[in-house]
Amino acid sequence: MAQLAVATPAVGRLRSSNARSRRIVDRIATAALWIASSLVVLLLLLFIGYEFVRGASAISWHFLTGSPTAGEAGGGIGPLIFNSFYILILTLLFTVPISVCAGMFLQEYAVGGRFKAIVQFSAESLATVPSIVMGLFGLLVFVSAFHWHFTAIGGALTLTLLNLPAMMRVTQEALAGVPATYREASMGLGATKWQTVLKVILPSAIGPLTTGVVLVSGRIFGETAALIYTAGASVSYGRSAYDLNPFHTAETLAVGLYQVHREALVPDVDRIANGSALVLLVMVLVFNVIARVVGRQLTVRFTGKA
Amino acid sequence: MMTESQSVPLESLANKMKIEDLNIFYGSFQAMKHANLDVPDRHVMALIGPSGCGKSTFLRALNRMHDLTPGTRVEGKVTLDGIDIYAPTIDPVTVRHRIGMVFQRPNPFPKSIFENVVYGPKIHGETNGKRLAEIAEKSLRAAALWDEVKDRLNRSALDLSGGQQQRLCIARVLAVEPEVILMDEPASALDPIATSKIEDLIGELKKDYTVIIVTHSMQQAARISDFTSFFLLGELIEVGTTSDIFTRPKDKRTEDYITGRYG
Numbered sequence: 001m002a003q004l005a006v007a008t009p010a011v012g013r014l015r016s017s018n019a020r021s022r023r024i025v026d027r028i029a030t031a032a033l034w035i036a037s038s039l040v041v042l043l044l045l046l047f048i049g050y051e052f053v054r055g056a057s058a059i060s061w062h063f064l065t066g067s068p069t070a071g072e073a074g075g076g077i078g079p080l081i082f083n084s085f086y087i088l089i090l091t092l093l094f095t096v097p098i099s100v101c102a103g104m105f106l107q108e109y110a111v112g113g114r115f116k117a118i119v120q121f122s123a124e125s126l127a128t129v130p131s132i133v134m135g136l137f138g139l140l141v142f143v144s145a146f147h148w149h150f151t152a153i154g155g156a157l158t159l160t161l162l163n164l165p166a167m168m169r170v171t172q173e174a175l176a177g178v179p180a181t182y183r184e185a186s187m188g189l190g191a192t193k194w195q196t197v198l199k200v201i202l203p204s205a206i207g208p209l210t211t212g213v214v215l216v217s218g219r220i221f222g223e224t225a226a227l228i229y230t231a232g233a234s235v236s237y238g239r240s241a242y243d244l245n246p247f248h249t250a251e252t253l254a255v256g257l258y259q260v261h262r263e264a265l266v267p268d269v270d271r272i273a274n275g276s277a278l279v280l281l282v283m284v285l286v287f288n289v290i291a292r293v294v295g296r297q298l299t300v301r302f303t304g305k306a
Numbered sequence: 307m308m309t310e311s312q313s314v315p316l317e318s319l320a321n322k323m324k325i326e327d328l329n330i331f332y333g334s335f336q337a338m339k340h341a342n343l344d345v346p347d348r349h350v351m352a353l354i355g356p357s358g359c360g361k362s363t364f365l366r367a368l369n370r371m372h373d374l375t376p377g378t379r380v381e382g383k384v385t386l387d388g389i390d391i392y393a394p395t396i397d398p399v400t401v402r403h404r405i406g407m408v409f410q411r412p413n414p415f416p417k418s419i420f421e422n423v424v425y426g427p428k429i430h431g432e433t434n435g436k437r438l439a440e441i442a443e444k445s446l447r448a449a450a451l452w453d454e455v456k457d458r459l460n461r462s463a464l465d466l467s468g469g470q471q472q473r474l475c476i477a478r479v480l481a482v483e484p485e486v487i488l489m490d491e492p493a494s495a496l497d498p499i500a501t502s503k504i505e506d507l508i509g510e511l512k513k514d515y516t517v518i519i520v521t522h523s524m525q526q527a528a529r530i531s532d533f534t535s536f537f538l539l540g541e542l543i544e545v546g547t548t549s550d551i552f553t554r555p556k557d558k559r560t561e562d563y564i565t566g567r568y569g
Contacts, residue, residue, distance in 0.1 A: 189406065
């Protein structure tokens with residue numbers, strides 16, 4: 001009865017002036033959030049537009065495929081683009097299997113164990129190491145101690161160390177997003193843990209996993225500090241332009257961009273820098289779009305879900 | 307609807323499963339206390355009781371699903387055809403092969419209808435495509451879903467309605483040819499028409515399978531089960547033929563519940 005007595009005046013408040021001001025605040029909030037989101041898109045478009053205006057004139061077939069020159073104008077960035085992809089693929093080859101397995105272990109197997117806490121803590125600590133420190137570590141280990149000198153593989157291994165924690169995190173989150181009911185259903189049918197993980201959980205997580213690989217790839221593609229002292233900053237010494245030997249020096253596009261302003265003796269430094277920046281940007285964007293499409297198609301293929 | 311078996315006393319039937327002094331703990335909380343139950347072969351046993359009474363907890367102990375939840379401890383004896391399923395030599399995977407489970411919410415895999423049904427047979431080693439197709443048809447027919455999906459077996463199971471999804475989940479369980487089927491409120495997320503289809507199906511299934519079903523609906527228990535167990539506050543209070551439980555309960559607490567005094 002007492003509740004009814006309290007509830008009755010509330011009916012009278014349906015037309016209160018308070019509703020009007022709350023509606024206004026609601027609209028303002030919606031607008032503010034919309035503006036913030038639009039700002040992100042606008043910034044990206046501005047950035048791309050700026051790079052286009054500055055770099056477009058440098059782009060030519062010769063620039064994209066030709067080799068850098070020493071001392072004279074007209075050099076290209078072909079081998080640098082090649083090296084970027086080469087080191088990216090090498091790095092993914094190491095990073096993806098290790099981190100997916102480790103993430104899978106943490107998410108699906110190690111439930112609340114001591115070992116899980118240790119692995120988790122190690123990964124988080126590894127994630128906070130700045131890339132230049134990781135680069136110097138690579139220099140000490142792969143370049144000096146192993147006597148490999150500057151090599152593509154040394155760079156790739158350094159990048160692996162740098163990106164393992166992020167990729168592991170991505171795996172864990174992708175697997176955590178798979179509904180627990182799938183696990184129950186599979187185990188309830190008499191599947192083993194491994195069968196459940198392999199046939200139900202991983203296929204269901206393939207979309208977010210692919211997206212994670214893309215994000216990490218973007219970082220690998222743009223990484224400089226970890227590569228300068230490991231993969232090296234030259235393409236011309238003791239190797240051909242397009243070199244598949246992982247034990248040769250391999251300057252990437254991002255490292256090249258950093259180096260060209262610092263050390264290059266060519267007269268057309270600005271042209272090369274602006275062109276390289278545009279190519280780097282466009283490649284990362286294209287890479288993102290392609291991998292997104294692939295991620296979506298994998299999801300459809302493995303889960304039948306559009 | 308009175309079936310013949312409802313007049314037969316529980317003691318006179320062959321047991322499929324026998325539960326003795328079952329205790330279940332979530333950490334230090336005891337969710338099930340000293341439960342004893344005989345489950346007759348090829349009948350429907352309903353588990354009823356108010357929310358939180360432990361009936362689902364009890365059910366999940368019967369195919370060792372609690373093994374998947376850290377911090378849960380099961381004590382006591384659960385036998386299937388006289389074999390203790392909690393014995394150290396028993397692999398829980400084989401237990402779940404023989405004792406299937408249908409969950410509260412339909413949980414088809416995000417795969418095609420066909421792949422859902424043949425998932426069990428495949429993981430148990432069946433690779434012959436023709437054989438798998440036969441199993442799929444047989445299971446979908448038994449789950450009364452075949453006519454609705456036979457032309458779109460390669461479509462995603464997630465495109466089906468909730469009721470169809472739940473029958474698909476039942477087909478998926480039937481495909482591994484279990485002996486006992488556990489159902490945890492299988493119709494609670496469904497509309498009345500889908501519910502009645504599931505109930506009809508359960509009536510068919512008991513010809514070949516032992517069905518143990520948790521339900522929060524007393525009417526449902528009365529409609530579909532031969533025997534009923536009443537749970538309250540982590541205890542199994544009373545077991546009997548469904549007609550006895552609903553018309554002549556022996557325990558005061560059972561009577562209070564079925565006459566709607568709580569729950």
